[in-house]
Amino acid sequence: MSVNAKVVIVGCGISGIAAAHRLVNAGFQHVQILEATARSGGRIKTGTLGDNIVEIGAHWIHGPTEENPVFCLARQYGLLDPETLTPENQGVDVEVSPHQASNFFSSSGRKLNAEDVYPAEEMFYELIYESSKFESQGGEPWACVGDFIRSKAEQRVAEKWKDIDAATRCLRLCVISNMLKVECCFNGAHSMDEVGLGAYGLYKTLPGQDCTFPGGYEGLIKNLMSELPRDLVTYNRPVRCVHWNNTEKEENSLMIECDDEKKIAADHVIVTVPLGYLKKHHSTLFSPPLPLHKLHSVERLGFGTTNVIYVEFDSPWWDADCENIYLVWEDEDGIVDQVPDIQRSWIKKLFGFTVLKPTERYGHVLCGWIAGHESEYMETLSEQEVAHTMTQLIRRFTGNPTVTPRRVLRSQWFHDPWTCGSYSYPGKGCSVQDLENMMEPLPTDGSLLQPLQVLFAGEATHTCYFSTVHGALLTGWREADRLISHYSSSSNSKPLKSNTDV
CATH class of the missing domain: 3.90.660.10 (Polyamine Oxidase; Chain A, domain 2)
Structure with missing residues (x-):
């Protein structure tokens, strides 16, 4: 399948990288990641203490078993200790x-x-x-x-x-x-x-004794990035506003406005920013604003440090x-x-x-x-x-x-302007419906000409693996699959022509 739809991914953390992988491998010809910082990986960040490799962000593969895609990828890339790969380690009921x-x-x-x-x-x-x-x-x-x-x-x-x-x-x-x-x-x-x-x-909780990366968690990011086209990511390009559902004008119904005034037209955007950033900037990040039920879910979900x-x-x-x-x-x-x-x-x-x-x-x-x-x-x-x-x-x-x-x-995750904390948790009054609302694409009205304008991925959009790297990765795949399925049907084989130009 070859798809000409233009997809912009906001954020080059594990969920954004996973979405890009899936789309590129499925034949999408125009995929672009906009990353606010100078590096890939997001909350996966490896550092050094003297001669020691240490994790500043994510530490473990939680549940190193066949059900965990992070474990499977790490094994594929040869990033784990031999004892981690044993059936005994994978069989531990934590x-x-x-x-x-x-x-x-x-x-x-x-x-x-x-x-x-x-x-x-x-x-x-x-x-x-x-x-x-x-x-x-x-x-x-x-x-x-x-x-x-x-x-x-x-x-x-x-x-x-x-x-x-x-x-x-x-x-x-x-x-x-x-x-x-x-x-x-x-x-x-x-x-x-x-x-x-x-x-x-x-x-x-997945079975298996939690394990670490001897060479650092960023080894996973480096391997995944090496398999993507070299020019797919634009670094130091923060997004100011996602203009969506623009049906009253003849111009593109989806436009991504960056902090440097650059405007990028697209058919679809996958937003992978951390929940902490979303809580702080949702009022300016989306125009029109998020629907009320989604906004309430953003508020009910917790995000701490x-x-x-x-x-x-x-x-x-x-x-x-x-x-x-x-x-x-x-x-x-x-x-x-x-x-x-x-x-x-x-x-x-x-x-x-x-x-x-x-x-x-x-x-x-x-x-x-x-x-x-x-x-x-x-x-x-x-x-x-x-x-x-x-x-x-x-x-x-x-x-x-x-x-x-x-x-x-x-580490200093709260004062990092692009994360505003560490990871999500279910806050008071929260329910599975809130997590489902988090992953719901925009617009929600199926009668509009162009569906799936804005999609959402990241650890806070998974219903049972929130706060984990494998949860974030799975949500990137999920949103990519949503688009792949959309273009696989004959009635949706072509994107709106006006939205494919930058």
Whole structure:
């Protein structure tokens, strides 16, 4: 099939690249990507810490199995470690897998015993599992996940731990607070009070032990880009406005206006900008504005910030087999996942670290995780201030006044003007209908002469894989397939002639 329709893709992240791949391979002759920055990849971004390759953006392939197209592509390009490709690794059920080797440290400078911690972990993960079931039950007796967890945790603590001494019970509640902060990072939310209980179970987990790219996630982008025509992407070309549904004038019904005043006529545009950018700029990005039902869905879906802070050491202060380090604050009242004074206490939102493995490759490097407004505030500090705060934090929790990081590196996704945060989550009052509204093409009126003028892709437009790279990739394919199907039928074999010229 050879198609002369002109398709413009806004954004050269994984969803935009995936859409371009699909269209070019299907015979579309005029595909163009407009990218606001000087690079491809979007929220896939690999950096360096000293001699180490580290991820500034996306970290893992979530669920490395045949169902995951990112895994399949990475395997095809030879980007993964051999152990990742084994049937045993692909068969791991992450929802019932045993505890990873973890170290817990308290703010009083002591390492906690497993028996002090595991009962709290077990209770918390039971509550998280129960939280995910309300979507299928069709009920929402609590407004948000945070309310549900606090309410149920207090009830079960009173029932199950009534014979436990007060100090141990208090410590376990602090562990639950730490787990709640972990969940904030997983969801990209400031607080689990902002995550809707009714839609929390929409996210689908794929089997397989999450894995990383030894050479960096950007290796996937480089391989995909190498298979596209060299001149397909125009970099440093932000889009100011998508003028669509222009039926009253004789000129093109779809026109993309760029920041440099350049205007590009097209038959179709696939918009792949992050939800955070859409939330901030939708009123000027589309003319006419988005339909009200789509706009309401943009508002109901959540989009928050999760940042990483890498910390490198000359020698480890954690166990050799440790996978994760958790920092438990003992001075917090109740079960909390946010701090009252962000400027003074932002560091209390950092729940802990992932230990980069294998040690032979990374040396002694930890990846710290912090979400929410505290994470956004961290971005405003100098690297020296962040390094000093991290040093004081680690000295306090280890009880070792001499431990000193060799170097520190952090991400800053909230203040990136083209992302405005990290990834999406189902907000309060959100439902699967909102995710379906997000992917709905414009115009919605089938009687108009030219359908599918504006299509939407990106992780926030997938109904069950939102917030993931594979979700973003699948949505790029989905919108490309929508156009391919449109032109495959004999009645739609030709685009409107006036829309094919730049």
